[in-house]
Amino acid sequence: MSRTALVIGGGIAGPATALALQKAGIDAVVYEAHAEGADGAGVFLTLGSNGIDALKTIGADQQITRTGIATPQITLHSSKGKRLGVSRISSAAGTPSRTIRRAGLYRALYQEAVRRDITVHHGKCLVSAEDTEEAVRATFADGTTATADLLIGCDGVHSAVRKAVDPEAPAPSYAGLISLGGYTRDVTVDAEPGSYTMIFGRRAFFGYAVAADGEVWWFANLPRADEPARGEVERIGSDEWRRTLVEAFADDAGPAARIIEATSSDNIMTASPVHLLRRLPAWHRGRMIVLGDAAHAPSPSSGQGASLAVEDAVTLARCLRDTPSHAEAFTTFVDLRRRRVEKIIKQAARINNSKAAGPLGRLFLDNVMPFILKAAASSRYTEEVFGHHLDWDAVVWPAGVDGDS
Ligand SMILES: Cc1cc2nc3c(=O)[nH]c(=O)nc-3n(C[C@H](O)[C@H](O)[C@H](O)COP(=O)(O)OP(=O)(O)OC[C@H]3O[C@@H](n4cnc5c(N)ncnc54)[C@H](O)[C@@H]3O)c2cc1C
Structure with a gap:
């Protein structure tokens, strides 16, 4: 069983992965390209009930739920001021989704990692990664290297690790x-x-x-x-x-x-x-794997990118904890995650198109959107996305083996 990991990227998936790995008994060190923290990165995002729930499993939700704006729903209007309807974006039972400054979320996760004695190096931009079969070695732009049992790419939509895993990987x-x-x-x-x-x-x-x-x-x-x-x-x-x-x-x-x-x-x-990154054929090779936006970047319309990144972090740690080899853990992880993330990406792409709708699309929005929203408000889909719960204590069975996961 591998016991050390290099986590590349200190955004959302990176610190969350390091925290989850630590809980699973794996030592992780985070390497972030930016010289400083990510203050000023992006504007704000909505962390779904499911993302908050995933953070709760690793004890990292409290800092987040103390900041920002509780966002159970969004009201949609047309360009003429017509109220098109209300979109519920929280699970019925869980903590409401929260709109948070992106830099604040980065900072909270970083601080939590440091508080738990996880090392986070800044100014370390990964340029290449080599799997030597016994270990994996990362090389950074400043010429330094680091070696561990595993390398986990949490380096976002323009991931360098994705290319190391598969040089033929599609570009976003x-x-x-x-x-x-x-x-x-x-x-x-x-x-x-x-x-x-x-x-x-x-x-x-x-x-x-x-x-x-x-x-x-x-x-x-x-x-x-x-x-x-x-x-x-x-x-x-x-x-x-x-x-x-x-x-x-x-x-x-x-x-x-x-x-x-x-x-x-x-x-x-x-x-x-x-x-966007809709579908990545290979998420892992040897001792390297990608997750978060590096593996699947939905459009912002999904309101799910950050939440899916945290779900990935928790799921990968559980897989590594419960399966006998990293190879099985990685296969099981993809088996558990691919269908869910690709479904959400597909759904978000439809909304994305409506943001840039022409005159005909606008007519459609004004007249049909209220009915779509009405159906969606009570739909299984909302619960499926925002009510997704990960049970830290449940045993993960390797892909192909029946059992509760
Ligand atoms: C406009 C916009 C709005 C969004 N709104 C929402 C929303 O409302 N809700 C939601 O859930 N999601 C939203 N998202 C998506 C969300 O921001 C991402 O899905 C989420 O940040 C993914 O986390 P991540 O850690 O995988 O990647 P990132 O947050 O991008 O973090 C990647 C980190 O890796 C570092 N890095 C990159 N390359 C290297 C390298 N070579 N070496 C070392 N480090 C490296 C980067 O500096 C960065 O810190 C939005 C995205 C956009 C663009």
Whole structure:
């Protein structure tokens, strides 16, 4: 049984994996490419009831449920201000989903790992990984190396570990959307604290949540057909984005343009193109495996990327704890995870398309969406996604062996 692991990536999956491995009796060290923590990374995300539940199994939920905004549901509006319906995004019984600043989630998980004596190295960008059969060796951009029994790639959608596992692995695809957002206290909106509203605008998609102290958190998805060059949209300044977005939402009902206009430049976060990874044929090879966005990146519309990453972390640790070899553990892990993540990715891709709907699509949204939402609100699907529960103590049986897992 292998007992040491190199965890590549210190975002969400990385620290969660190290915490879960520690609980399973495996020593893990985390290597993160950024020189510092991930402060300023992204805007905010919603951690589903299922993600919170998975964090609970490794005792890491409390810091998270103390911050952010409880988000049991999202209200959807059309560009004309018509209320399309309400989408339930929490399990009926569990902790409600929570909208959290992304950097805050990164920080909380990092701090929890450090508190439990897990070493997290910053400024360690993996450039290659070699499986020597007896061990696996990682080489970093600064020329240093590290060796362990296992290497776990938690290095996000543009994963280097994925390429080490399979040089022919598909590259992530560009989703046709640029995402950015910000925070402002300098606007008044007609919405209760704790509410989360999304608007299918004529030219772009908008979402805003109101924190308990009245601060408005917002994001926008702006369709752009051609894939931007690496770093291109990140270099565009806040003032230019404000102008572009105010123009994009100018003809829509609702407060989008007003909220953006009221946001100061230093509270508009860096923009990024959205990439997806729908299906990865090989998740592991030898002593290396990928999980989280490195293995499956759903569109942001799923609201599930972070939650699935935490579920992966817990599941992999249980597999390594209960199966006799890492090879069996990896096969069992993929067996347990692939169907679920690919189903969620497929469902989210449909919503993603509606964010960039043309005039016909918009007609469809306005007229058909209320019925879809009504069906979805009580659907098994919501419970299947947000009510997913992982039992840490249940024994995982190797793939192909009958038993409860
Ligand atoms: C606009 C947007 C909105 C989203 N909204 C939501 C949402 O509401 N709900 C939700 O659940 N999910 C959401 N997601 C998805 C969510 O952010 C990801 O699914 C989640 O962050 C995946 O976690 P991860 O740890 O796998 O990857 P990441 O969080 O990307 O972490 C990867 C880490 O690896 C590091 N790294 C990369 N390469 C290397 C290397 N070579 N060596 C060492 N370290 C490396 C990176 O610096 C990073 O810290 C959204 C994503 C986007 C883009």
